[in-house]
Amino acid sequence: MLPSRKNLLGSLALFTLLGSARAQDPCALIAGNKTASFHDAMACLDHFKYDKEIAQQTVDTVRKVTNELYVFNDVAASPPTVEGLALSPVNISYGLDLILQEDWKSDRQFQESVALLLDKVQDAHLSYSPFCYRQFIFWQPIQLNALLRNQKLIINVAYVKDDVWPQASKDWVGCEVTEIDGSEAMDMIVNYAVNNNGESKDVNTCFNHIMNTKSYFHGWDDGADDLGYHRFLPAQEFHNYTMRCAKSGTLPIQEEYDAPFTVQVPWIAQVPPNYSTADDYWSTFCQSAHQLNRNTTKRDIHYDLHELKNIYEGEVFALDSEGRSVALNAVGSSKGPYIEFIQLEGEYKNVGVIDIQSFSIASGDRQTFVDNFISSLKDFEAKGVEKIILDLSTNGGGDACAGEFLISTLFGSTPDYPSDIKYSPFLDRVIQAAHEQEQTKWLDYKSTGFEGSNWYTNTTSYVRGKNPNVKFSQPISLSCDGWADTISTKKYTNTKWKPSDVLILSDGRCGSTCAIVASRLRVSHKVPAMGLGGIRGNRMQFASFPGGESDRLSSFLIDLEVLGLANDPDAPSPFPERADMGWTFREVYKPTEKFTGVETDLLEYSAINADCRMHFDDNNADDIKKLWADVAKVFVAGQCPLIEE
Structure with a gap:
């Protein structure tokens, strides 16, 4: 039966209306597609209007x-002046005032301005996401390395x-x-590393952070300011790359090139x-479970623990x-x-590599981690391994106690470095x-001569x-x-390897717990690095953002809920x-x-340089075992001795 003229016109009108609505919805235009252009993605992200109330609550x-x-x-x-560190003053509170004075064109622009402000401090622990x-x-389809x-x-061009x-x-x-956007390629990348990467106060680490070595990546999701991979909208739509390629039948190292293009x-x-x-x-990716409570009184607030746990776990x-594609709202744990x-x-079979990819040991994996570490050291001994390369590259840190276990197993206990809060x-x-x-992580700190929480109160x-009177806890x-308490292990005593038999290898992207472990090995145990x-020609650090210990708002709010302090008048609110x-x-x-507690003694504001240096080349950039063999050659030849500062 043919549709009536009235029904047909009604269907056409509905189709036209739906098409018009879709055309006015830039997110709908690209929904279901695998990829989108820069401008189409920007149109979707900038579709959400700036909300002054949300901005005020966020700030x-x-x-x-x-x-x-x-x-x-x-x-x-x-900040103090420290040779070897790039330290620019950032007054966060003043910066937030300036952000609130702007009439932003979209919510995205406001949100990114907050993220960028904290990024300028160059402390990878300090971030807004x-x-x-x-x-x-x-993605930039051209991925680069040095x-x-x-x-x-x-x-x-790496790949x-x-x-x-x-x-x-x-x-x-x-x-x-040879060139990027009309500038010499190396100059452009160094400038980008200095001005756009907040991963470290060491420019060499920032340089490494934005480059790519395809097979040398342990999963640190560093897309915030990589040259070829962002999780945020890039600053420009295109980049112009000028390249010169080896002539057919020749190798790049022979430097016989076709015409540049x-x-x-x-x-x-x-x-x-x-x-x-x-x-x-908005409802899937942006809407906070706490936004529904934005107009409630403080005493009515209870945090949505499922939401906070999802955020904390990165799900x-x-x-x-x-x-x-990953499943949304599926809470998992680090494995x-x-x-x-x-x-x-x-030639270097007497050299072993301990590749420590992360210290973020899930609680259920601790026993396996400990057992594997000790049994593998015994296996190294049995196989005649005389030298050990401890590879800490791209290790973003994690559990400080896992780091303490590693140090004490290799070289016995080390006095804790002083710290305070x-x-x-x-x-x-x-x-x-x-x-x-008797709950939460705040029980895990101790200070000689103080009981309970008195280490903090006194x-x-x-x-x-410029502040002469900042109060801190006792050391x-x-x-x-x-x-x-969660593990059981037989005592292992290392009698095989001295500190001079171990070499720290790091691209500088050894942060947090990793940075403290590396610093203690280098400074206290005299392990060379x-x-x-x-960047060639200047000394680099082997560790970055060694601040001490960090927290995240999602975790902190969970602690407040557990302790019954969600309604404390000074508690930070969840983000809207x-x-x-x-x-x-x-x-x-x-x-x-x-x-003495002076700021120049802080690891975060100290420069501890590596004792020697290795660069990637055409042979080892995508073959990690070849890289380790090149490192072993230098190490075994005694060409990386510890340099006393």
């Missing part, structure tokens, strides 16, 4: 955390992603990039799944760091592999409640930046009793949009003859 929480809890807040505003605007993944070729550090941009040619792999390469956006309209996008992304033991072959009356109430109720004052150490990569922030709350000092 209020960031300000409360940074003013009351961030241990480096005062020194960040007026608006997950609403971290769902697209932006290689030493004929004694010159050059920018090289191409023709899966997101078919025009990318695999023939470009191995070509030297320039390619305009766009940023390609991978579109997240699980939404169909802008409203869907808030639609795409993982490889661009693969291995955390560590691998590799004995080299051939910035004082605030609010945190005093939190720590007192923790001791009264304050001492130090100069920080404390972290108790690993709780960690030790080799820097990997970086789905977001999280991190900050350093415990500062750690390098060892000195006499503890």
